[in-house]
Amino acid sequence: IQLTQSPSSLSASVGDRVTITCRASQGISSSLAWYQQKPGKAPKLLIYAASTLQSGVPSRFSGSGSGTEFTLTISSLQPEDFATYFCQQLNSYPPWTFGQGTKVEIK
Amino acid sequence: EVQLVESGGGLAQPGGSLRLSCAASGFTFSSYSMNWVRQAPGKGLEWVSYISSSGGNIHYADSVKGRFTISRDNAKNSLYLQMNSLRAEDTAVYFCARVPVISNGFDNWGQGTLVTVSS
Numbered sequence: 001i002q003l004t005q006s007p008s009s010l011s012a013s014v015g016d017r018v019t020i021t022c023r024a025s026q027g028i029s030s031s032l033a034w035y036q037q038k039p040g041k042a043p044k045l046l047i048y049a050a051s052t053l054q055s056g057v058p059s060r061f062s063g064s065g066s067g068t069e070f071t072l073t074i075s076s077l078q079p080e081d082f083a084t085y086f087c088q089q090l091n092s093y094p095p096w097t098f099g100q101g102t103k104v105e106i107k
Numbered sequence: 108e109v110q111l112v113e114s115g116g117g118l119a120q121p122g123g124s125l126r127l128s129c130a131a132s133g134f135t136f137s138s139y140s141m142n143w144v145r146q147a148p149g150k151g152l153e154w155v156s157y158i159s160s161s162g163g164n165i166h167y168a169d170s171v172k173g174r175f176t177i178s179r180d181n182a183k184n185s186l187y188l189q190m191n192s193l194r195a196e197d198t199a200v201y202f203c204a205r206v207p208v209i210s211n212g213f214d215n216w217g218q219g220t221l222v223t224v225s226s
Contacts (some may be wrong), residue, residue, distance in 0.1 A: 033212030035152075042202055042216035043144075043152065049210060082109040086152055090210050096142070098152040 003094050005085075005099035011107040018074040020102045022087035027067045034063055034072045036099075038083045047072065048090075057107050062107030076105075082106055108132040119193050120144050123158055123224070129186040129203030130209045137161075137181035140206040142213060143188050145199035145222075153212030155201070158190065171197075193224045 002025040012018050022032065030050040035043040045054045047063040050070055060075045074081055087099040115127040129141070143155040156177040159164040165177055176189040186203050200221050204213035 031210050036154075037213075042218055043204075043213075045212045045214050045215070048212040053210075054212075054214065088152075088211060088212065092211070094154070094157065095168050096154040096157075098154070101151045 001028060001088055001089050001097055003087055003097055003099040005087060005102050007102060008100065009103040009105060011027060011105050012077050013107045014077055014079055014080050016077045016107075018081075018104060020072045020074070020085055020087075020104075022065075022070045022099050024068045024070075024089055026090045026092075028091035029068045031089060032063075032065070032070050033088045033090060034061075035086045035088065037086065038079075038085045046085075077104070109205070111205065111215060111217035113201060113203055113217045113220035114221045117203045118200065118223045118225065119190075120226055121194060121224055124189070124191045125193065125222060125224070127188040127189075127190065127201055127203075127220060129188075131205075134205075136179075136184040140164075140209070141179065141205045142185045142206060143177060143186075144204055144213070144216075145197075145198075145204045146202070147199045149180050150199075153199075154172065157206075158186070189220070193222075195224050198222060198224050 004023045032050045034047040045069040051063045063074045084101045084103045112130045112131045140159045158177045174192045178187045198221040202219045203217045205215040
């Protein structure tokens, strides 16, 4: 299963609403996770089962979708949110595939 | 606090070998499946290998099958990745990652260890 994220990068300002899309090459039900990765750091799990917020993750992050199209939304971008975001499918494995990433940069 | 600490990375020659380790603490290691995930410099994430909590179920990415071997020692709270016949394209940061339930994602990751394959 291939995952395609869009856009590959975006520029946004603090306070902006940001949406990232992840499309699967075939249906994966709701078996999708989102990760945040900052430079030189390990990925951090934000959302699993497409829309369930991992414990400790701020509520400005939300996920939606099922089947082949999913979105990660940051309702009000904060300075600490500038990072790269990856989606991952957990429905059909192995392999557990990741999207290519979306880099969120400061405008 | 859950901690995963990788070690064993470094410089290896093409065709050489390295053994990575991941030391786990802060949770009951023997109850969790584990993975290795790698990230080539400036690139995205690539899943490498999976091992179930007992070690009885193992999977590999096609790119490493036949060259890498995942194992674990639950008595030592440790995960391993034996990497043989290394290639330049294996150059990456290697992360170990915990899986509480497969459908719920990889919930804790180590800081990673860099493997460089070059002559």
